Amino acid sequence: MTMRAEHQITAGFMPLFDSAVLVAAGEMGFAAREGVELVLHRETSWANIRDRIAIGHFDLAHMLGPMPLACNLGLTPLASETIVPFSLGLGGNCITVSNAVWNGMAAHGAVSDLDPAPAGEALGAFIRDRVAAGGEPLRFAVVHPHSGHNYELRYWLAACGIDPERQIEIVIVPPPFMADALATGRIDGYCVGEPWNSAAVAAGIGHIVTVKALLWRNSPEKVIGARKAWAEEQPEALAALLRALHHSARWCQDKANRDELAALMAQAGFLGQKPALQMPALTGHLALGGGAERTVEDFFVPFDKAANFPWKSHALWFYTQMARWGQLAHTPGNLAIARDCYRPDLYRAALKPLGVALPGANAKVEGALKTATPVGSAGASLVLGPDGFFDGQIFDPDEIDAYIAAQNPGRSPQIREGR
Amino acid sequence: MVPASLAVLVIDENRIRASIIEAGLREAGHQRVTVLHDVSGIARRIAEIEPDVIVIDLENPNRDMLENMFQLSRAVKRPIAMFVDRSDQASIEAAVDAGVSAYVVDGLRQERVKPILDMAVSRFNAFSRMARELEEARNELEHRKVIDRAKGILMKSRGLSEEAAYTLLRKTAMNQNRKIGDIAQALVTTAGLLGPLEDE
Numbered sequence: 372m373t374m375r376a377e378h379q380i381t382a383g384f385m386p387l388f389d390s391a392v393l394v395a396a397g398e399m400g401f402a403a404r405e406g407v408e409l410v411l412h413r414e415t416s417w418a419n420i421r422d423r424i425a426i427g428h429f430d431l432a433h434m435l436g437p438m439p440l441a442c443n444l445g446l447t448p449l450a451s452e453t454i455v456p457f458s459l460g461l462g463g464n465c466i467t468v469s470n471a472v473w474n475g476m477a478a479h480g481a482v483s484d485l486d487p488a489p490a491g492e493a494l495g496a497f498i499r500d501r502v503a504a505g506g507e508p509l510r511f512a513v514v515h516p517h518s519g520h521n522y523e524l525r526y527w528l529a530a531c532g533i534d535p536e537r538q539i540e541i542v543i544v545p546p547p548f549m550a551d552a553l554a555t556g557r558i559d560g561y562c563v564g565e566p567w568n569s570a571a572v573a574a575g576i577g578h579i580v581t582v583k584a585l586l587w588r589n590s591p592e593k594v595i596g597a598r599k600a601w602a603e604e605q606p607e608a609l610a611a612l613l614r615a616l617h618h619s620a621r622w623c624q625d626k627a628n629r630d631e632l633a634a635l636m637a638q639a640g641f642l643g644q645k646p647a648l649q650m651p652a653l654t655g656h657l658a659l660g661g662g663a664e665r666t667v668e669d670f671f672v673p674f675d676k677a678a679n680f681p682w683k684s685h686a687l688w689f690y691t692q693m694a695r696w697g698q699l700a701h702t703p704g705n706l707a708i709a710r711d712c713y714r715p716d717l718y719r720a721a722l723k724p725l726g727v728a729l730p731g732a733n734a735k736v737e738g739a740l741k742t743a744t745p746v747g748s749a750g751a752s753l754v755l756g757p758d759g760f761f762d763g764q765i766f767d768p769d770e771i772d773a774y775i776a777a778q779n780p781g782r783s784p785q786i787r788e789g790r
Numbered sequence: 791m792v793p794a795s796l797a798v799l800v801i802d803e804n805r806i807r808a809s810i811i812e813a814g815l816r817e818a819g820h821q822r823v824t825v826l827h828d829v830s831g832i833a834r835r836i837a838e839i840e841p842d843v844i845v846i847d848l849e850n851p852n853r854d855m856l857e858n859m860f861q862l863s864r865a866v867k868r869p870i871a872m873f874v875d876r877s878d879q880a881s882i883e884a885a886v887d888a889g890v891s892a893y894v895v896d897g898l899r900q901e902r903v904k905p906i907l908d909m910a911v912s913r914f915n916a917f918s919r920m921a922r923e924l925e926e927a928r929n930e931l932e933h934r935k936v937i938d939r940a941k942g943i944l945m946k947s948r949g950l951s952e953e954a955a956y957t958l959l960r961k962t963a964m965n966q967n968r969k970i971g972d973i974a975q976a977l978v979t980t981a982g983l984l985g986p987l988e989d990e
Contacts, residue, residue: 415848415849415850415851415853416848416850416851416852416853416854417854418853418854418857418891419848419853422848422886422891423886425882426879426882426883426886427883428886447857448857448871448872449872449882514854515854515858516858516861542855542858543854543855543858543859544855545851545852545854545855547851548851557830
């Protein structure tokens with residue numbers, strides 16, 4: 372290609388499978404076709420991504436869904452105002468425990484079927500036995516305090532009667548170190564994206580007990596976080612990139628491209644793990660440990676089900692969990708900040724020229740769709756959901772006060788200073 | 791009144807760089823300097839050391855874990871914040887560019903910390919320069935080795951003198967508009983595929 376790109380965009384990403392849509396946009400020519408030269412930088416921590424966005428090294432980045440909210444709400448140091456114009460997919464995480472914990476759960480009736488409720492029940496029984504015998508609390512790891520992983524792990528435990536604040540300990544471990552920390556006994560379990568669960572199973576050191584797709588079907592995970600000041604200065608560059616990401620996401624979803632995508636993500640500059648280890652994320656076919664296998668529908672959805680639409684209701688659910696676990700105080704001011712962070716208007720404006728199906732609403736009631744449902748949309752047809760929570764709860768973004776109150780019975784939210 | 795000396799903790803997996811920082815801090819009169827190369831058991835160490843300033847390299851994948859620990863003050867006794875002086879964007883940029891970050895206990899005056907951060911930034915930059923020069927020297931050596939091997943192959947297979955072999959490599963490179971090292975590498979690879987022409 373001799374033509375000079377119209378726009379230059381620098382983006383950061385972490386070595387996780389759900390960076391695939393961003394990576395493929397750059398590597399498979401989708402960005403170039405939209406006149407964007409996309410320069411990708413692999414990072415070693417979410418803190419580095421945040422810092423490099425703040426000082427202008429990166430224009431945008433692969434981010435944890437709650438991370439831009441945390442930046443705008445002043446929960447992190449060195450934050451710059453960050454917006455979310457695109458979601459990088461739905462689902463993709465698992466909860467994995469050590470073989471010792473799995474054996475303890477199995478003794479209390481757990482079976483390898485990924486069903487969250489009975490697995491949580493067995494874990495609760497195992498924890499009570501352990502405490503009665505004077506054992507240390509179990510230690511679980513997540514990748515970041517402001518992550519879908521932290522909130523879904525806590526949601527699962529709390530719904531199964533385990534208090535994640537008192538009955539277990541939650542620590543932070545970088546994704547590529549999870550399996551190693553499990554093997555050496557520094558942690559007893561974790562919630563992380565692929566391929567870091569399959570890696571533990573392949574090494575014979577862990578057992579997958581449940582998956583994000585079964586805790587909350589078709590739920591939000593990683594997003595594109597863009598520096599607001601940059602997005603306002605370069606609206607055309609952003610719109611061109613969003614179109615490239617749209618084409619890339621469709622390519623990533625297509626079964627015919629699985630081998631090529633797995634080979635791309637396996638490269639040393641991206642994940643640096645064997646292509647075979649990328650396949651569970653793509654097929655939903657997981658080895659769980661001890662020879663058990665399961666295929667999970669909608670395990671990771673990079674494109675279908677309006678996966679790339681930045682629903683405000685997704686951002687607001689993250690917000691309710693921040694309030695639930697004392698990361699912030701639920702106030703009208705904070706709620707307004709959370710409401711403004713995800714930008715479906717930018718997504719819609721960028722994709723409108725393509726004539727593709729676009730949701731008409733900015734938010735939806737989460738957990739209301741029991742089956743895949745065609746919805747009215749501008750232009751072509753669109754299918755959403757199912758989007759159920761495993762405990763049957765419903766999140767109505769118009770009833771936030773009630774939702775937070777119901778989740779915090781008797782708990783006065785502990786206010787942590789924003790820095 | 792002279793303020794009490796600051797306790798500084800340096801977390802860096804790179805031992806050489808860590809010792810360069812440590813030496814810089816000691817030269818600047820900081821006597822209470824601790825260097826840690828890995829983060830296992832770090833909460834306990836921080837509780838013991840009670841650092842006023844923590845300097846950490848940005849390549850460290852444990853930054854997220856450390857920041858989370860700093861925010862939960864029960865693990866570290868005194869709340870620790872990232873060193874951020876909003877009025878001094880340039881020094882934040884310089885630090886990130888150099889690949890270093892600093893955290894300080896809340897309430898510590900910026901002017902006491904800034905010299906430490908500036909020193910860390912300049913030493914990180916010096917270290918990167920040194921590492922780059924070393925890498926270039928290593929590449930240069932590799933480059934020469936491969937040209938020597940290519941010359942050897944040509945001398946043996948075509949009966950050329952060393953000078954003639956080098957001239958042939960250089961001419962080929964010029965004709966194909968490629969680097970002589972690339973031509974030499976291609977020749978060595980091809981020779982390796984075709985059989986044991988070399989007697990090494």
